[in-house]
Amino acid sequence: MRLSQVIDELGLRALTPVQDREVTGGYVSDLLSDVLANGREANIWITIQAHRNVAAVASLKDFTAVILAGNREPQDDLLEVASQEGVCLLSTPMTSYEIAGRLYALGVPPS
Amino acid sequence: MSVINHTNGFSVAHELIYTLKVRDAMSRDVVTVTPDNSLREVQAILRERRISGTPVLEDGRLVGIVSLEDIISALDHGHIEERVGDWMTTNVVTIQDNMPLHRAVEYFRRYRFGRIPVLDAGGCLCGILTQADIVVRLMEELNHIAEEAARREIALLQRAGTPITQGQEVTMEFPVNAGDFDNAGIASARIKAALKERGIDIKVARRAAIATYEAETNIIIHSIGGAITARIGAESITIQAVDWGPGIEDVEMALRPGFSTASELVRVMGFGAGIGLPNIQKCADRFHIESKPGSGTRLEVEIDLHPLVSEGGE
Numbered sequence: 001m002r003l004s005q006v007i008d009e010l011g012l013r014a015l016t017p018v019q020d021r022e023v024t025g026g027y028v029s030d031l032l033s034d035v036l037a038n039g040r041e042a043n044i045w046i047t048i049q050a051h052r053n054v055a056a057v058a059s060l061k062d063f064t065a066v067i068l069a070g071n072r073e074p075q076d077d078l079l080e081v082a083s084q085e086g087v088c089l090l091s092t093p094m095t096s097y098e099i100a101g102r103l104y105a106l107g108v109p110p111s
Numbered sequence: 112m113s114v115i116n117h118t119n120g121f122s123v124a125h126e127l128i129y130t131l132k133v134r135d136a137m138s139r140d141v142v143t144v145t146p147d148n149s150l151r152e153v154q155a156i157l158r159e160r161r162i163s164g165t166p167v168l169e170d171g172r173l174v175g176i177v178s179l180e181d182i183i184s185a186l187d188h189g190h191i192e193e194r195v196g197d198w199m200t201t202n203v204v205t206i207q208d209n210m211p212l213h214r215a216v217e218y219f220r221r222y223r224f225g226r227i228p229v230l231d232a233g234g235c236l237c238g239i240l241t242q243a244d245i246v247v248r249l250m251e252e253l254n255h256i257a258e259e260a261a262r263r264e265i266a267l268l269q270r271a272g273t274p275i276t277q278g279q280e281v282t283m284e285f286p287v288n289a290g291d292f293d294n295a296g297i298a299s300a301r302i303k304a305a306l307k308e309r310g311i312d313i314k315v316a317r318r319a320a321i322a323t324y325e326a327e328t329n330i331i332i333h334s335i336g337g338a339i340t341a342r343i344g345a346e347s348i349t350i351q352a353v354d355w356g357p358g359i360e361d362v363e364m365a366l367r368p369g370f371s372t373a374s375e376l377v378r379v380m381g382f383g384a385g386i387g388l389p390n391i392q393k394c395a396d397r398f399h400i401e402s403k404p405g406s407g408t409r410l411e412v413e414i415d416l417h418p419l420v421s422e423g424g425e
Binding site for chain 1: 122123126260263292293295296299300303313317320321324325328380381382384386387390393
């Protein structure tokens with residue numbers, strides 16, 4: 001499934017420029033080491049962490065996008081680093097639980 | 112302006128037309144005429160100023176607009192000596208100076224005008240906007256962004272330690288400061304980029320980057336400061352993470368998944384889950400750690416660059 005389709009279907013708000021890549025799966029976690037260990041390339045990562053290391057982790061893992069759940073406001077430097085690194089940041093008012101459920105229902109598999 | 116017309120996928124130019132205002136791009140030096148000028152006089156003004164149209168003002172208020180097409184039509188139909196007021200376009204589409212540029216782009220696309228008069232909050236003419244004005248302003252802005260990016264890249268390279276080439280081998284060194292979460296990820300990003308440049312399999316590059324990132328954050332969280340050194344050889348990459356203290360009480364315990372000595376503050380940021388060292392071990396083909404309380408910790412990770420079957424780590 002393409003990222004643009006996910007964004008449209010779930011009404012996600014883009015905080016940084018969108019690159020319309022393929023989404024191969026999803027992962028939910030707020031522990032960075034856990035994400036590093038278990039996220040996969042081209043995944044969507046759902047988290048409530050909103051500091052600049054989110055961009056570093058997403059970039060290292062080549063995630064297609066990061067969804068900040070629960071309307072978490074990204075810290076300013078997160079936006080800056082994410083833009084620099086070409087990390088697509090998305091925002092939703094839904095909780096991590098809800099957005100994960102919606103993604104799963106769309107047919108996005110586990111990581 | 113197809114670069115800013117498509118609605119899918121946000122380009123930098125697309126972002127810019129949402130943040131820049133009409134007044135940021137418009138020309139303020141506006142040539143105007145009055146309804147009592149003749150079209151012949153307007154023709155001379157347009158030729159002299161090399162412009163393709165001009166607003167018509169009466170007592171300081173905008174009452175119409177005359178364009179080159181109107182002049183051509185006047186020449187064609189023989190009313191070139193007549194008053195502007197009788198032949199101008201009176202139904203003028205204007206735009207306010209505090210509108211975002213994307214509104215103007217919309218107008219140009221919808222109405223196919225050559226120019227749009229710009230009004231201030233009081234309804235007075237304060238400028239004029241053409242598509243060329245928008246392009247010029249975007250070029251300036253993009254140029255500025257590009258220069259800024261180049262400057263940041265250079266600063267980053269200088270701070271991150273430029274690779275020192277030794278024949279086949281490349282060594283990179285990165286100082287890591289205690290508590291400096293803002294710069295976590297610089298060493299790992301540079302190492303990943305260096306491996307990708309050398310055409311190393313992306314899975315291998317990612318394992319090296321993850322091991323480095325965990326090592327960086329360990330130094331940031333737990334130590335009083337240290338450094339990361341990466342040596343890329345022909346067959347393998349060796350990553351050394353060395354800090355100056357305080358050292359690990361019980362190394363065996365530290366390697367156990369879930370064991371963590373991180374502070375609550377660090378855990379709130381999503382670090383300190385107690386799986387950092389096990390993660391590094393998983394990414395490594397060879398792993399060595401030695402530590403003494405009171406001195407420091409020395410971690411060495413080696414990853415084969417050309418494994419027969421790429422495995423582990425992810």
